[in-house]
Amino acid sequence: MQNSISTLLVTTDFTEKSKNALEMAVHIALRHHSRIIILHNINHFFVIDKTGKQLLGADVVKNNVKRVEKTFQKMKTSLVSEYPKLVIETILTSDTLINGINKVIDDEDVDLVVCGTSGKQDFIRVVIGSLSYEILTGVNTSVLLVPESCTKYTFEKILVPVRVTDNLSDKIDLSLTIAKKNKGSIDILGISKEDNVNTIGKAYLDVRRTLEYCSQRYDSHFVETGDNALQISEYSKDDGADIIILNYQDEQSWKSIFMENFFKQIINNTVVPLFFLKNRYEKKIDSTKVGDGYDVLLPHPG
Template sequence: MRKILIPTDFSENAMNAIRYAVDLFKYEICEFYFMNAYRDDIYAQTQDFTQDNIDRISANISKKSEELLGNIKSHFRNKLSNPKHTYFIKPSDNLLMDETNRIVDEENIDLIVMGTKGKANNKKITFGSNTLQVLKYVTCPVLAIPENYKYSSLKHILFPTDYMVPYKRRELKLLCELAYPFNAIIDMLYISKSNTMSLRQKDNKAFIEKEFCKNNINFKIENSNHITNSIFKAIKENKTDMLVMINTKHSFLENIVFQSTIDKLSLNLDIPFLALQNITRA
Protein backbone atom coordinates (compact mmCIF):
# COMPACT_ATOMS: atom_id res chain seq x y z
CA MET A 1 0.00 0.00 0.00
CA ARG A 2 1.26 3.46 -0.92
CA LYS A 3 0.74 6.52 1.29
CA ILE A 4 0.51 9.86 -0.50
CA LEU A 5 0.34 13.29 1.13
CA ILE A 6 -1.17 16.15 -0.88
CA PRO A 7 -0.89 19.62 0.68
CA THR A 8 -3.52 21.99 -0.68
CA ASP A 9 -4.38 25.68 -0.45
CA PHE A 10 -7.61 24.97 -2.40
CA SER A 11 -6.29 26.74 -5.51
CA GLU A 12 -6.97 25.31 -8.96
CA ASN A 13 -3.27 24.40 -9.20
CA ALA A 14 -3.58 22.33 -6.03
CA MET A 15 -6.77 20.64 -7.24
CA ASN A 16 -5.08 19.80 -10.53
CA ALA A 17 -2.28 18.09 -8.60
CA ILE A 18 -4.83 16.00 -6.68
CA ARG A 19 -6.54 14.92 -9.89
CA TYR A 20 -3.20 13.96 -11.42
CA ALA A 21 -2.16 11.90 -8.39
CA VAL A 22 -5.46 10.02 -8.20
CA ASP A 23 -5.21 9.17 -11.92
CA LEU A 24 -1.51 8.29 -11.79
CA PHE A 25 -2.01 5.75 -9.01
CA LYS A 26 -5.38 4.40 -10.14
CA TYR A 27 -3.99 0.85 -10.36
CA GLU A 28 -2.44 0.87 -6.87
CA ILE A 29 -3.82 0.48 -3.37
CA CYS A 30 -3.27 3.91 -1.86
CA GLU A 31 -4.08 6.09 1.10
CA PHE A 32 -4.36 9.77 0.18
CA TYR A 33 -3.95 12.40 2.89
CA PHE A 34 -5.39 15.81 1.87
CA MET A 35 -3.73 18.38 4.11
CA ASN A 36 -4.34 22.09 4.62
CA ALA A 37 -2.03 23.96 7.01
CA TYR A 38 -3.67 27.33 7.64
CA ARG A 39 -1.50 29.11 10.25
CA ASP A 40 -0.28 31.65 7.67
CA ASP A 41 -3.88 32.37 6.67
CA ILE A 42 -4.66 33.28 10.28
CA TYR A 43 -1.74 35.70 10.50
CA ALA A 44 -2.64 37.23 7.14
CA GLN A 45 -6.14 38.14 8.34
CA THR A 46 -5.23 39.35 11.82
CA GLN A 47 -4.51 43.09 11.87
CA ASP A 48 -5.20 43.84 15.52
CA PHE A 49 -3.41 41.10 17.39
CA THR A 50 -5.72 40.62 20.35
CA GLN A 51 -6.42 37.16 21.70
CA ASP A 52 -10.15 37.51 20.95
CA ASN A 53 -9.46 38.37 17.30
CA ILE A 54 -7.04 35.51 16.85
CA ASP A 55 -9.39 33.00 18.46
CA ARG A 56 -12.34 34.11 16.35
CA ILE A 57 -10.40 34.13 13.09
CA SER A 58 -8.75 30.81 13.92
CA ALA A 59 -12.11 29.17 14.56
CA ASN A 60 -13.56 30.48 11.27
CA ILE A 61 -10.57 29.41 9.20
CA SER A 62 -10.44 26.03 10.93
CA LYS A 63 -14.11 25.39 10.13
CA LYS A 64 -13.66 26.46 6.51
CA SER A 65 -10.55 24.30 6.11
CA GLU A 66 -12.30 21.21 7.39
CA GLU A 67 -15.34 21.84 5.17
CA LEU A 68 -13.29 22.33 2.01
CA LEU A 69 -11.14 19.28 2.71
CA GLY A 70 -14.30 17.30 3.38
CA ASN A 71 -15.68 18.39 0.01
CA ILE A 72 -12.54 17.20 -1.75
CA LYS A 73 -12.68 13.88 0.05
CA SER A 74 -16.35 13.39 -0.84
CA HIS A 75 -15.73 14.25 -4.48
CA PHE A 76 -13.00 11.67 -5.00
CA ARG A 77 -14.59 9.02 -2.79
CA ASN A 78 -18.07 9.24 -4.29
CA LYS A 79 -17.88 10.68 -7.81
CA LEU A 80 -14.56 9.12 -8.82
CA SER A 81 -14.96 5.96 -6.79
CA ASN A 82 -11.92 3.67 -6.82
CA PRO A 83 -12.03 0.72 -4.40
CA LYS A 84 -8.23 0.76 -4.24
CA HIS A 85 -8.17 4.28 -2.79
CA THR A 86 -8.86 5.52 0.74
CA TYR A 87 -8.97 9.23 1.62
CA PHE A 88 -8.19 11.14 4.82
CA ILE A 89 -8.29 14.86 5.60
CA LYS A 90 -5.76 16.75 7.70
CA PRO A 91 -6.78 20.33 8.57
CA SER A 92 -4.13 21.90 10.79
CA ASP A 93 -3.46 25.16 12.61
CA ASN A 94 0.22 24.84 11.78
CA LEU A 95 2.85 26.06 9.34
CA LEU A 96 3.12 24.17 6.06
CA MET A 97 6.65 22.90 6.60
CA ASP A 98 6.07 21.79 10.20
CA GLU A 99 2.82 20.00 9.42
CA THR A 100 4.20 18.35 6.28
CA ASN A 101 7.18 16.99 8.17
CA ARG A 102 4.95 15.84 11.04
CA ILE A 103 2.61 13.87 8.79
CA VAL A 104 5.47 12.41 6.74
CA ASP A 105 6.99 11.01 9.94
CA GLU A 106 3.75 10.04 11.67
CA GLU A 107 2.18 8.24 8.69
CA ASN A 108 5.42 7.08 7.03
CA ILE A 109 4.45 8.84 3.81
CA ASP A 110 5.91 7.49 0.55
CA LEU A 111 5.31 10.51 -1.65
CA ILE A 112 4.21 14.15 -1.49
CA VAL A 113 2.26 15.46 -4.48
CA MET A 114 1.60 19.17 -4.94
CA GLY A 115 1.21 21.84 -7.59
CA THR A 116 4.29 23.74 -8.66
CA LYS A 117 2.51 26.92 -7.58
CA GLY A 118 -0.32 27.92 -5.29
CA LYS A 119 -2.71 30.84 -5.08
CA ALA A 120 -0.07 33.45 -5.95
CA ASN A 121 0.67 31.69 -9.28
CA ASN A 122 3.53 33.92 -10.40
CA LYS A 123 4.02 33.24 -14.13
CA LYS A 124 7.71 34.20 -14.00
CA ILE A 125 8.82 31.41 -11.66
CA THR A 126 9.04 27.64 -11.92
CA PHE A 127 8.14 26.77 -8.31
CA GLY A 128 6.12 28.76 -5.80
CA SER A 129 7.61 29.47 -2.41
CA ASN A 130 5.69 26.70 -0.63
CA THR A 131 6.64 24.07 -3.21
CA LEU A 132 10.26 25.16 -3.10
CA GLN A 133 10.33 24.87 0.70
CA VAL A 134 8.96 21.34 0.54
CA LEU A 135 11.46 20.39 -2.18
CA LYS A 136 14.34 21.74 -0.14
CA TYR A 137 13.55 20.68 3.39
CA VAL A 138 11.07 17.80 3.66
CA THR A 139 12.67 14.37 3.85
CA CYS A 140 10.34 12.64 1.42
CA PRO A 141 10.07 12.32 -2.39
CA VAL A 142 8.09 15.18 -3.92
CA LEU A 143 6.12 15.10 -7.18
CA ALA A 144 5.38 18.63 -8.42
CA ILE A 145 2.65 19.07 -11.05
CA PRO A 146 2.70 22.16 -13.33
CA GLU A 147 -0.30 24.42 -13.70
CA ASN A 148 -2.95 23.04 -16.07
CA TYR A 149 -0.95 19.87 -16.81
CA LYS A 150 -3.42 17.18 -17.81
CA TYR A 151 -2.86 13.58 -16.85
CA SER A 152 -1.79 11.11 -19.53
CA SER A 153 -0.29 7.65 -19.19
CA LEU A 154 3.45 7.67 -18.56
CA LYS A 155 5.44 6.69 -21.62
CA HIS A 156 8.83 8.34 -21.20
CA ILE A 157 10.62 9.27 -17.96
CA LEU A 158 13.91 11.19 -17.93
CA PHE A 159 16.33 10.65 -15.04
CA PRO A 160 19.49 12.80 -15.41
CA THR A 161 22.34 11.70 -13.14
CA ASP A 162 26.08 11.84 -12.66
CA TYR A 163 26.04 8.50 -10.77
CA MET A 164 28.01 10.09 -7.94
CA VAL A 165 25.52 9.53 -5.11
CA PRO A 166 24.49 6.13 -3.70
CA TYR A 167 20.79 5.71 -4.36
CA LYS A 168 18.19 4.67 -1.80
CA ARG A 169 16.39 1.41 -2.54
CA ARG A 170 13.04 2.67 -1.22
CA GLU A 171 12.96 5.62 -3.60
CA LEU A 172 14.18 3.71 -6.65
CA LYS A 173 11.44 1.19 -5.88
CA LEU A 174 8.93 4.06 -5.92
CA LEU A 175 10.04 5.06 -9.43
CA CYS A 176 10.19 1.44 -10.59
CA GLU A 177 6.63 0.77 -9.44
CA LEU A 178 5.41 4.08 -10.81
CA ALA A 179 6.68 3.29 -14.32
CA TYR A 180 5.90 -0.43 -14.44
CA PRO A 181 2.07 -0.41 -14.91
CA PHE A 182 2.46 1.89 -17.93
CA ASN A 183 5.47 0.05 -19.40
CA ALA A 184 7.15 3.46 -19.40
CA ILE A 185 10.72 3.85 -20.66
CA ILE A 186 13.21 5.29 -18.16
CA ASP A 187 16.11 7.16 -19.75
CA MET A 188 19.12 7.38 -17.41
CA LEU A 189 21.01 10.37 -18.82
CA TYR A 190 24.65 10.76 -17.82
CA ILE A 191 25.71 14.34 -18.59
CA SER A 192 29.49 14.71 -18.57
CA LYS A 193 32.47 16.01 -20.50
CA SER A 194 33.89 12.49 -20.47
CA ASN A 195 32.50 9.05 -21.27
CA THR A 196 34.62 7.42 -18.57
CA MET A 197 33.29 6.61 -15.10
CA SER A 198 34.94 6.07 -11.74
CA LEU A 199 34.49 2.83 -9.81
CA ARG A 200 31.94 4.58 -7.58
CA GLN A 201 29.92 5.70 -10.58
CA LYS A 202 30.00 2.22 -12.10
CA ASP A 203 28.81 0.68 -8.81
CA ASN A 204 25.94 3.17 -8.52
CA LYS A 205 24.94 2.55 -12.12
CA ALA A 206 24.96 -1.22 -11.53
CA PHE A 207 22.74 -0.74 -8.46
CA ILE A 208 20.21 1.21 -10.53
CA GLU A 209 20.22 -1.44 -13.22
CA LYS A 210 19.50 -4.11 -10.62
CA GLU A 211 16.67 -2.14 -8.99
CA PHE A 212 15.07 -1.36 -12.36
CA CYS A 213 15.19 -4.96 -13.56
CA LYS A 214 11.44 -4.98 -14.29
CA ASN A 215 11.53 -1.75 -16.29
CA ASN A 216 12.44 -0.63 -19.78
CA ILE A 217 15.59 1.37 -19.14
CA ASN A 218 18.03 3.13 -21.47
CA PHE A 219 21.47 4.27 -20.35
CA LYS A 220 22.50 7.35 -22.32
CA ILE A 221 25.51 9.67 -22.31
CA GLU A 222 25.43 13.34 -23.25
CA ASN A 223 28.84 14.99 -23.68
CA SER A 224 28.17 18.49 -22.42
CA ASN A 225 29.02 21.09 -19.79
CA HIS A 226 25.50 22.54 -19.86
CA ILE A 227 23.26 20.46 -17.60
CA THR A 228 20.01 22.38 -18.02
CA ASN A 229 20.38 22.64 -21.80
CA SER A 230 21.04 18.91 -22.06
CA ILE A 231 18.00 18.13 -19.90
CA PHE A 232 15.68 20.28 -22.00
CA LYS A 233 17.08 18.81 -25.19
CA ALA A 234 16.35 15.29 -23.95
CA ILE A 235 12.84 16.27 -22.78
CA LYS A 236 11.94 17.64 -26.21
CA GLU A 237 13.56 14.90 -28.27
CA ASN A 238 11.87 12.08 -26.36
CA LYS A 239 8.50 13.72 -25.60
CA THR A 240 9.20 13.17 -21.91
CA ASP A 241 6.22 12.83 -19.55
CA MET A 242 8.12 13.17 -16.25
CA LEU A 243 11.49 14.47 -15.09
CA VAL A 244 13.15 12.71 -12.15
CA MET A 245 16.13 14.04 -10.21
CA ILE A 246 17.93 13.27 -6.97
CA ASN A 247 17.90 15.99 -4.31
CA THR A 248 21.07 15.72 -2.27
CA LYS A 249 24.18 17.77 -1.69
CA HIS A 250 26.29 18.35 -4.81
CA SER A 251 23.65 16.79 -7.06
CA PHE A 252 22.39 18.09 -10.41
CA LEU A 253 19.18 19.22 -8.73
CA GLU A 254 20.94 21.22 -6.03
CA ASN A 255 23.14 22.91 -8.63
CA ILE A 256 20.18 23.83 -10.83
CA VAL A 257 17.43 24.72 -8.38
CA PHE A 258 19.02 25.84 -5.15
CA GLN A 259 22.08 27.82 -6.17
CA SER A 260 20.13 31.03 -6.80
CA THR A 261 16.76 32.62 -6.21
CA ILE A 262 13.94 30.84 -7.93
CA ASP A 263 12.99 33.75 -10.21
CA LYS A 264 16.42 33.58 -11.87
CA LEU A 265 16.15 29.95 -12.87
CA SER A 266 16.36 28.82 -16.46
CA LEU A 267 14.65 25.52 -15.60
CA ASN A 268 11.05 26.28 -16.56
CA LEU A 269 9.34 22.93 -16.48
CA ASP A 270 6.00 22.18 -18.08
CA ILE A 271 5.95 18.46 -17.17
CA PRO A 272 5.64 16.71 -13.78
CA PHE A 273 8.85 16.77 -11.75
CA LEU A 274 9.74 14.04 -9.25
CA ALA A 275 12.45 14.94 -6.72
CA LEU A 276 13.85 11.90 -4.91
CA GLN A 277 15.20 12.99 -1.53
CA ASN A 278 18.37 11.02 -0.95
CA ILE A 279 17.94 10.44 2.77
CA THR A 280 17.63 7.42 5.02
CA ARG A 281 14.09 6.56 6.12
CA ALA A 282 12.55 3.50 7.72
Protein backbone atom coordinates in the same frame (compact mmCIF):
# COMPACT_ATOMS: atom_id res chain seq x y z
CA MET B 1 15.57 1.70 0.63
CA GLN B 2 11.90 0.86 0.15
CA ASN B 3 10.45 2.31 -3.05
CA SER B 4 6.79 1.45 -2.52
CA ILE B 5 4.32 4.33 -2.44
CA SER B 6 1.82 3.41 0.26
CA THR B 7 0.78 6.85 1.55
CA LEU B 8 0.64 10.11 -0.41
CA LEU B 9 0.19 13.55 1.09
CA VAL B 10 -1.22 16.30 -1.15
CA THR B 11 -0.92 19.94 -0.11
CA THR B 12 -3.85 22.09 -1.18
CA ASP B 13 -4.79 25.76 -1.19
CA PHE B 14 -7.90 24.98 -3.28
CA THR B 15 -6.43 26.64 -6.38
CA GLU B 16 -6.36 25.06 -9.83
CA LYS B 17 -2.72 23.99 -9.48
CA SER B 18 -3.43 22.13 -6.24
CA LYS B 19 -6.58 20.57 -7.70
CA ASN B 20 -4.46 19.25 -10.56
CA ALA B 21 -1.90 17.89 -8.09
CA LEU B 22 -4.72 16.07 -6.30
CA GLU B 23 -5.90 14.61 -9.61
CA MET B 24 -2.38 13.30 -10.21
CA ALA B 25 -2.22 11.86 -6.68
CA VAL B 26 -5.53 10.05 -7.19
CA HIS B 27 -4.26 8.30 -10.32
CA ILE B 28 -1.01 7.33 -8.60
CA ALA B 29 -2.90 6.02 -5.57
CA LEU B 30 -5.15 3.86 -7.73
CA ARG B 31 -2.16 2.31 -9.51
CA HIS B 32 -0.14 1.74 -6.33
CA HIS B 33 -3.12 0.90 -4.06
CA SER B 34 -2.12 3.81 -1.82
CA ARG B 35 -4.04 6.00 0.57
CA ILE B 36 -4.20 9.79 0.14
CA ILE B 37 -3.98 12.46 2.81
CA ILE B 38 -5.09 15.96 1.74
CA LEU B 39 -3.50 18.68 3.88
CA HIS B 40 -4.40 22.33 4.20
CA ASN B 41 -2.57 24.74 6.51
CA ILE B 42 -4.03 27.81 8.19
CA ASN B 43 -1.46 30.19 9.62
CA HIS B 44 -2.39 31.75 12.96
CA PHE B 45 -1.07 35.27 13.44
CA PHE B 46 -0.02 36.51 16.89
CA VAL B 47 0.98 39.75 18.58
CA ILE B 48 2.98 39.88 21.81
CA ASP B 49 2.04 42.49 24.39
CA LYS B 50 2.32 42.78 28.19
CA THR B 51 -0.20 39.99 28.67
CA GLY B 52 1.73 37.58 26.44
CA LYS B 53 1.05 36.16 22.98
CA GLN B 54 -2.45 36.77 21.70
CA LEU B 55 -4.18 35.47 18.62
CA LEU B 56 -5.32 38.10 16.15
CA GLY B 57 -8.63 37.59 14.40
CA ALA B 58 -9.70 34.48 16.33
CA ASP B 59 -13.24 34.70 14.94
CA VAL B 60 -11.88 34.93 11.40
CA VAL B 61 -9.69 31.89 11.94
CA LYS B 62 -12.61 29.95 13.39
CA ASN B 63 -14.79 30.77 10.38
CA ASN B 64 -11.98 29.81 8.01
CA VAL B 65 -11.61 26.44 9.74
CA LYS B 66 -15.33 25.76 9.29
CA ARG B 67 -15.15 26.66 5.60
CA VAL B 68 -12.12 24.43 5.04
CA GLU B 69 -13.74 21.49 6.84
CA LYS B 70 -16.87 21.90 4.71
CA THR B 71 -14.79 22.07 1.53
CA PHE B 72 -12.82 18.99 2.62
CA GLN B 73 -16.03 17.02 3.10
CA LYS B 74 -17.28 17.94 -0.38
CA MET B 75 -13.95 16.97 -1.94
CA LYS B 76 -13.84 13.64 -0.13
CA THR B 77 -17.45 12.78 -0.97
CA SER B 78 -16.92 13.62 -4.64
CA LEU B 79 -13.69 11.60 -4.95
CA VAL B 80 -15.04 8.51 -3.17
CA SER B 81 -18.16 8.64 -5.30
CA GLU B 82 -16.04 8.62 -8.46
CA TYR B 83 -13.40 6.19 -7.15
CA PRO B 84 -15.05 3.86 -4.59
CA LYS B 85 -11.81 2.00 -3.85
CA LEU B 86 -9.93 5.18 -3.01
CA VAL B 87 -8.76 5.53 0.60
CA ILE B 88 -8.68 9.24 1.41
CA GLU B 89 -8.26 11.35 4.56
CA THR B 90 -8.07 15.09 5.26
CA ILE B 91 -5.91 16.96 7.76
CA LEU B 92 -6.03 20.63 8.74
CA THR B 93 -2.88 22.06 10.37
CA SER B 94 -2.15 25.46 11.92
CA ASP B 95 1.64 25.47 12.15
CA THR B 96 4.11 26.75 9.59
CA LEU B 97 3.49 24.71 6.45
CA ILE B 98 6.78 22.79 6.55
CA ASN B 99 6.43 21.91 10.25
CA GLY B 100 2.86 20.79 9.63
CA ILE B 101 3.81 18.60 6.68
CA ASN B 102 6.77 17.03 8.47
CA LYS B 103 4.65 16.18 11.51
CA VAL B 104 2.12 14.41 9.29
CA ILE B 105 4.97 12.62 7.46
CA ASP B 106 6.16 11.23 10.79
CA ASP B 107 2.73 10.46 12.25
CA GLU B 108 1.24 8.90 9.10
CA ASP B 109 4.36 7.29 7.56
CA VAL B 110 4.04 9.33 4.35
CA ASP B 111 6.10 8.13 1.35
CA LEU B 112 5.46 10.97 -1.09
CA VAL B 113 4.36 14.62 -0.91
CA VAL B 114 2.54 15.83 -4.04
CA CYS B 115 2.55 19.58 -4.72
CA GLY B 116 1.23 21.66 -7.60
CA THR B 117 3.42 24.22 -9.34
CA SER B 118 2.49 27.17 -11.52
CA GLY B 119 5.39 26.78 -13.94
CA LYS B 120 7.34 29.93 -14.73
CA GLN B 121 7.89 32.20 -11.74
CA ASP B 122 8.09 35.96 -11.94
CA PHE B 123 11.39 37.61 -11.00
CA ILE B 124 10.50 38.42 -7.39
CA ARG B 125 9.23 34.92 -6.58
CA VAL B 126 12.28 33.29 -8.16
CA VAL B 127 14.57 35.40 -5.98
CA ILE B 128 12.58 34.99 -2.75
CA GLY B 129 11.44 31.43 -3.28
CA SER B 130 8.17 29.79 -4.28
CA LEU B 131 5.84 27.45 -2.44
CA SER B 132 6.95 24.43 -4.46
CA TYR B 133 10.61 25.25 -3.84
CA GLU B 134 9.97 25.65 -0.12
CA ILE B 135 8.21 22.29 0.06
CA LEU B 136 10.89 20.58 -2.03
CA THR B 137 13.74 21.77 0.16
CA GLY B 138 11.90 21.60 3.49
CA VAL B 139 10.02 18.33 3.83
CA ASN B 140 11.44 15.02 5.03
CA THR B 141 10.32 12.63 2.31
CA SER B 142 10.14 12.36 -1.48
CA VAL B 143 8.39 15.15 -3.38
CA LEU B 144 6.48 15.11 -6.67
CA LEU B 145 6.06 18.56 -8.25
CA VAL B 146 3.13 18.64 -10.70
CA PRO B 147 2.90 21.57 -13.16
CA GLU B 148 -0.54 23.14 -13.40
CA SER B 149 -0.45 22.60 -17.18
CA CYS B 150 0.10 18.83 -16.82
CA THR B 151 -2.92 16.86 -18.07
CA LYS B 152 -1.41 13.37 -18.44
CA TYR B 153 -1.59 11.28 -15.29
CA THR B 154 0.23 8.14 -16.43
CA PHE B 155 4.01 7.76 -16.72
CA GLU B 156 4.60 5.79 -19.89
CA LYS B 157 7.95 7.45 -20.64
CA ILE B 158 10.17 7.86 -17.60
CA LEU B 159 13.30 10.00 -17.91
CA VAL B 160 16.12 9.10 -15.51
CA PRO B 161 19.19 11.38 -15.65
CA VAL B 162 22.50 9.79 -14.61
CA ARG B 163 24.89 12.60 -13.70
CA VAL B 164 26.11 11.71 -10.20
CA THR B 165 26.53 8.30 -8.62
CA ASP B 166 25.28 8.79 -5.04
CA ASN B 167 22.15 6.73 -4.26
CA LEU B 168 21.81 5.91 -7.95
CA SER B 169 20.60 2.37 -7.25
CA ASP B 170 17.66 3.74 -5.22
CA LYS B 171 16.68 5.98 -8.10
CA ILE B 172 16.79 3.08 -10.55
CA ASP B 173 14.75 0.87 -8.20
CA LEU B 174 12.09 3.58 -7.96
CA SER B 175 12.09 4.03 -11.74
CA LEU B 176 11.55 0.29 -12.22
CA THR B 177 8.65 0.36 -9.76
CA ILE B 178 6.98 3.26 -11.58
CA ALA B 179 7.60 1.65 -14.98
CA LYS B 180 5.95 -1.58 -13.79
CA LYS B 181 2.87 0.22 -12.43
CA ASN B 182 2.50 2.25 -15.65
CA LYS B 183 3.63 -0.43 -18.14
CA GLY B 184 6.13 2.21 -19.20
CA SER B 185 9.61 2.48 -20.65
CA ILE B 186 12.67 4.14 -19.11
CA ASP B 187 14.97 6.58 -20.90
CA ILE B 188 18.43 6.80 -19.35
CA LEU B 189 20.17 10.13 -19.96
CA GLY B 190 23.86 10.03 -19.11
CA ILE B 191 24.93 13.63 -18.56
CA SER B 192 28.43 14.74 -17.65
CA LYS B 193 30.98 17.48 -17.78
CA GLU B 194 34.15 16.74 -19.70
CA ASP B 195 36.22 16.13 -16.57
CA ASN B 196 33.81 13.50 -15.21
CA VAL B 197 33.03 11.44 -18.30
CA ASN B 198 34.75 8.24 -17.14
CA THR B 199 32.93 8.07 -13.78
CA ILE B 200 29.50 8.93 -15.15
CA GLY B 201 30.05 6.78 -18.23
CA LYS B 202 30.69 3.73 -16.04
CA ALA B 203 27.59 4.41 -13.94
CA TYR B 204 25.56 4.90 -17.12
CA LEU B 205 26.66 1.52 -18.48
CA ASP B 206 25.94 -0.15 -15.14
CA VAL B 207 22.38 1.22 -15.22
CA ARG B 208 21.88 -0.12 -18.73
CA ARG B 209 23.02 -3.57 -17.62
CA THR B 210 20.63 -3.43 -14.64
CA LEU B 211 17.67 -2.62 -16.89
CA GLU B 212 18.62 -5.39 -19.30
CA TYR B 213 18.87 -7.85 -16.41
CA CYS B 214 15.39 -6.80 -15.26
CA SER B 215 14.04 -7.15 -18.82
CA GLN B 216 12.94 -3.51 -18.68
CA ARG B 217 12.24 -1.66 -21.93
CA TYR B 218 14.58 1.31 -22.20
CA ASP B 219 16.38 3.81 -24.43
CA SER B 220 19.65 5.49 -23.55
CA HIS B 221 21.64 8.56 -24.56
CA PHE B 222 24.80 10.18 -23.30
CA VAL B 223 25.73 13.87 -23.59
CA GLU B 224 28.53 16.14 -22.39
CA THR B 225 27.36 19.52 -21.13
CA GLY B 226 28.01 22.15 -18.49
CA ASP B 227 24.34 23.10 -18.14
CA ASN B 228 22.68 20.13 -16.50
CA ALA B 229 19.27 21.54 -15.64
CA LEU B 230 18.66 23.09 -19.06
CA GLN B 231 19.88 19.96 -20.85
CA ILE B 232 17.56 17.71 -18.85
CA SER B 233 14.59 20.03 -19.40
CA GLU B 234 15.18 20.31 -23.14
CA TYR B 235 15.74 16.58 -23.50
CA SER B 236 12.50 15.82 -21.65
CA LYS B 237 10.59 17.94 -24.19
CA ASP B 238 12.28 16.38 -27.22
CA ASP B 239 11.83 12.88 -25.81
CA GLY B 240 8.19 13.35 -24.83
CA ALA B 241 8.88 12.32 -21.24
CA ASP B 242 5.94 12.02 -18.82
CA ILE B 243 8.03 12.32 -15.63
CA ILE B 244 11.64 12.97 -14.59
CA ILE B 245 13.14 11.03 -11.67
CA LEU B 246 15.80 12.92 -9.70
CA ASN B 247 17.61 12.04 -6.50
CA TYR B 248 17.33 14.97 -4.09
CA GLN B 249 20.67 14.22 -2.44
CA ASP B 250 22.29 14.15 -5.87
CA GLU B 251 20.84 17.51 -6.82
CA GLN B 252 21.51 19.05 -3.41
CA SER B 253 25.24 19.09 -4.11
CA TRP B 254 24.52 21.55 -6.91
CA LYS B 255 22.55 24.01 -4.80
CA SER B 256 23.48 27.67 -4.79
CA ILE B 257 22.28 30.83 -3.07
CA PHE B 258 21.85 32.29 -6.55
CA MET B 259 18.60 32.02 -8.47
CA GLU B 260 20.41 30.03 -11.18
CA ASN B 261 20.69 26.98 -8.90
CA PHE B 262 19.69 23.58 -10.26
CA PHE B 263 16.40 23.27 -8.37
CA LYS B 264 14.87 26.53 -9.54
CA GLN B 265 16.18 26.14 -13.08
CA ILE B 266 14.61 22.74 -13.58
CA ILE B 267 11.33 23.69 -11.87
CA ASN B 268 10.96 26.79 -14.03
CA ASN B 269 11.96 25.15 -17.33
CA THR B 270 10.29 21.74 -17.15
CA VAL B 271 6.67 21.09 -18.13
CA VAL B 272 6.37 17.52 -16.80
CA PRO B 273 6.17 16.24 -13.21
CA LEU B 274 9.46 16.14 -11.27
CA PHE B 275 9.93 13.32 -8.77
CA PHE B 276 12.67 14.14 -6.22
CA LEU B 277 13.59 10.99 -4.32
CA LYS B 278 14.44 11.53 -0.65
CA ASN B 279 15.30 8.88 1.92
CA ARG B 280 13.14 9.46 5.01
CA TYR B 281 15.52 7.42 7.11
CA GLU B 282 18.51 9.67 6.51
CA LYS B 283 19.18 12.76 8.64
CA LYS B 284 16.06 14.89 8.61
CA ILE B 285 15.88 18.49 7.48
CA ASP B 286 15.72 21.07 10.27
CA SER B 287 12.39 22.71 9.43
CA THR B 288 13.10 25.55 11.86
CA LYS B 289 15.64 26.81 9.33
CA VAL B 290 13.08 26.87 6.53
CA GLY B 291 10.99 29.94 5.74
CA ASP B 292 7.82 30.38 7.77
CA GLY B 293 5.59 30.11 4.72
CA TYR B 294 4.48 33.69 4.29
CA ASP B 295 3.07 32.81 0.88
CA VAL B 296 2.08 29.30 1.74
CA LEU B 297 -1.43 27.90 1.84
CA LEU B 298 -4.17 30.47 1.89
CA PRO B 299 -6.65 30.45 4.78
CA HIS B 300 -9.69 30.61 2.47
CA PRO B 301 -10.85 27.89 0.07
CA GLY B 302 -10.70 29.42 -3.40
